[in-house]
Amino acid sequence: MAYVVPNEFVTKMIDAGEAKVFMSTRDTLIRAFMAGAILALAAAFAVTITVQTGEPLAGAILFPVGFCLLYLMGFDLLTGVFTLVPLALIDKRPGVTWAGVMRNWWLVFVGNFAGALLVALMMAITFTYGFSEAPNAVGQKIGTIGEGRTVGYAAYGAAGMLTLFIRGVLCNWMVSTGVVAAMMSTSVSGKVIGMWMPIMLFFYMGFEHSIVNMFLFPSGLMLGGNFSIMDYLLWNEIPTVVGNLVGGLTFVGLTLYSTHHRTGPKREPGDMAAPARVPAE
Structure with a gap:
């Protein structure tokens, strides 16, 4: 059957996580580099469609092509490994440690950033x-996006930071749902x-994706966007990474793991208390 039931694809999720912990440094970096580059090209593609058609929904509908391609080729995004x-680790797979988890996250971050940065430079040259x-x-649109989603948040202070974080949470809730949906x-x-469905949703809603932003903001700086590298790091990338971690792990990974793999004890028929009788008037 084409459909994989939840308890089976959750086991696949754990197996995939274990395999990524033990992957070689070379393979991890190359796969992450290609994932960042392909997603960056998809973002450039979506922005181009939006500008040329004047319809943001058109860009959102077609943006997932990049995500689907990189996933099918076995490349890794930070949002997915989060x-x-x-x-x-939670399942206590042999040899999996916090150090191994952090190593994987760091290598994927570096690889994603390098791939997205290269595409940012290449697209800035073409623009x-x-x-x-x-x-x-x-190119002008990308610069505007960079300004609005850095100094635009900063203008609201703590409320802007909260909004940025929540958009990061919502983003990886959807993106990680897409990762899991591929295992179904x-x-x-x-x-x-x-x-396709959750990736389209996150992009159209303007949620904050740390790897997409690794392309949009460096390219925005190259194209004359009125914000600084520090604005980008403090008022977008760092809070977005934290939000992506919370959203993906909390709303997707742990919920599926706890209800389809390490489930709670089932209730026995005798646990069902009989409904109380209501005395007749």
């Missing part, structure tokens, strides 16, 4: 003919459909 890798002229309409099917079409 959800999967800790499950191997400006090698920095020989002002950015085109798409054994067919390519089923995996793609399962991934």
Whole structure:
């Protein structure tokens, strides 16, 4: 059958997390690099569609093509390993330690950032003919996004930081749902459909994805966006990473693990108390 039942795909989640902990440094970095690069290209694609059509929904509908491709090729995003890798530790898989989990997270972060940064540079070159002229309409839009989602949050102070964090939580709730949805099917079409829906939702809603932002904000800086590297780190990337971790692990990884793998004790028929009789008037 194409559909995989929850208790089976949750086991797949734990197995995947365990495999990532023990993956070689070289393989982890290469897979993360390619994931960051492909997702960055998808983000550039979606922004281009939005600018050229004037319809943000069109960009959101087509953005998941990048996520589906990188997942099917076995590449790793930080948002996905935030959800999967800790499950191997919680399940007490042999040899899995906190040090191994943190090593995986760090390597994937570095690889994702390097891949996204390379694409940011390449796209900035294409938007400006090698920095020989002002950015085109798409480049200007990316610069505007960078300003609005850094100094725009900063203008609201603590309320802006809270909003940024919550958008990070909501983002990886959806993105990690997409990662898990791909494990619900054994067919390519089923995996793609399962991934497409939550990824489209997060992008259209403007939630904060740490790897997409690794492309949008560096490219925005290269294209003349009116914000600084410190603005980007403090008022976007760092809070977004924390929000992504909380959202993916809490609302996807732990909920599925606790209810489909390490379930609570079942109630016995005798535990069902008889309803109280209501005396007749």
